[in-house]
Amino acid sequence: MATGQRTYLDHNATSPLRPEAAEAVVRAMRLPGNASSIHTEGRAARAEIEGARVSVAKLVGAKAKNVIFTSGGTEAANLALTPSFRRLGQPDAARLFIGATEHPCVLNGHRFPADRVETVRVNENGILDLAWLETLLERAGDERVLVSVQLANNETGVLQPMIEIAQLVHKHGGLVHTDAVQAAGRVPVDLGRLGVDALTLSAHKLGGPKGTGALVLASDQYEIGERLIRGGGQEKNYRAGTENVAAIAGFGAAAKLALTGLAQEAERLRHLRDLAEAHVRRIAPDALVVGSDAERLPNTFAFAIPGLKAETALIAFDLAGIALSSGSACSSGKVKRSHVLDAMGVEPTLSEGVLRVSLGWATTKEDVIRFAEACERVVGTLYKRKASAA
Incomplete structure (x- = not known):
């Protein structure tokens, strides 16, 4: 451009910013209601959020009910990368394994003790060393592990073999998070096909507004025990605070356009x-x-x-x-x-x-x-x- x-x-x-996303932002900014209110104005604001939730979910092959809006990809990763991210009924994760080329929001934003984090090396092309990952998983034994690997690197564009990574981690009883911020809207991203348990997105990488993103869970059979932002019950109690309706509306418009063609x-x-x-x-x-x-x-x-x-x-x-x-x-x-x-x-x-x-x-x-x-x-x-x- x-x-x-x-x-x-x-x-x-x-x-x-895509023109259509800008239009959605302006339209939503004119709405006077709080999305948590039950009157007509509040329901109009809620409709903007839920419409965007559907569009964002479709972008990554997820169900709308499993999309949690955040302030961006960084907050979404911080929310997910906690020992208390688990399947319902599971114990907390004891260890976190992260790729050596991860974004700083993963390297510095997780909530695990430093001595419980291990870095998985990559080869000269930036591809995760799967044999090394398996060695680490075997060493973990019965300890539950959370693994975070970027789907596409922001600096080089290198794509990781996420399907194989997820299969390997699940074989050892672990969970997988992927930072899909750079990949979504540029290559097909299907949460079910990838086999990951959660992924993170950011609106402004798609031509949406800055300041909003999402954590997307593979199903409603997951929970995050330790919230980052506490208060009201917004975003199904995962992210308190009045929603940024205008930015979310723009996110939805950008996601819809990114999926088209x-x-x-x-x-x-x-x-x-x-x-x-x-x-x-x-x-x-x-x-x-x-x-x-x-x-x-x-x-x-x-x-x-x-x-x-x-x-x-x-x-x-x-x-x-x-x-x-x-x-x-x-x-x-x-x-x-x-x-x-x-x-x-x-x-x-x-x-x-x-x-x-x-x-x-x-x-x-x-x-x-x-x-x-x-x-x-x-x-x-x-x-x-x-x-x-x-």
Whole structure:
């Protein structure tokens, strides 16, 4: 998407608000009632929430009654990753196993004691080491385990074999949570087919408003004993507080649109991504495309050109009118060393230069062409400066 002379290629950080979602937000903001009230105005607000709940559930093949709205993907993960997330009648989980490339909301947001958490290593393409996971599960013995693995990585787009992971964990009596924030709306996500027990979503990755997300349970046979936000009985007692009706309405609109023509949109984005990759390889034949041997999201590629630092390159691209990222946009806004790339074994001199291109619903072929033209100028300019300084 080009805005004036700007080209936005950072959809994994935030996808621009879809017009239909914006309309839903404005419509819901005009409603005067509280969704917990039984009068006509309250029922109108409730209808907005429940309609959105149905749309979000359909996006991931779930039942609406098992969708819990939150303030975003981070809160949803924090809510789920507690020892008290369990099937009805089960004891609390004793251990948490997490992938080495997880999002910070999982790495830092869980509610397990530090000595009860273990990290599962990944290979050079960022794929979870299933043999290592099985070793850890066997070592846990009779202790119940909760496993959290990101369906699609936010920095590299690498997709995990969630079906195999869930089968393995269930064989050992554990539960599985997956962070589906980046995957939903970009690849098919069916909670039942994946076999996971819970997944988390975020509206603003789909072209919905910032500030709302969801935890989706596989069935009503699960419970979370320890709530994060206590108070009233909203969201079936899982998340107290007056609901953000406007944001939830926008979330529902974005989810409905993301599901429409999903296969065709994925193919369109894959074509544009491959075109952008081809331009980078032409401009810099020695460029590294991270995770290129793994299955990835159709909208994402991360690359490094030897000799270029991410911080310098990001500024140069920004001045050229191109919005990119160096990875996650969820920390301080600063470029810093990526734990994802470290876990994949990417050489530090290369990982310091990795940039991420992430496309979305508003991206056009013209955007990719502008990126390629800017890339050629940026690479040429920075290499010239490097040569003159040598």
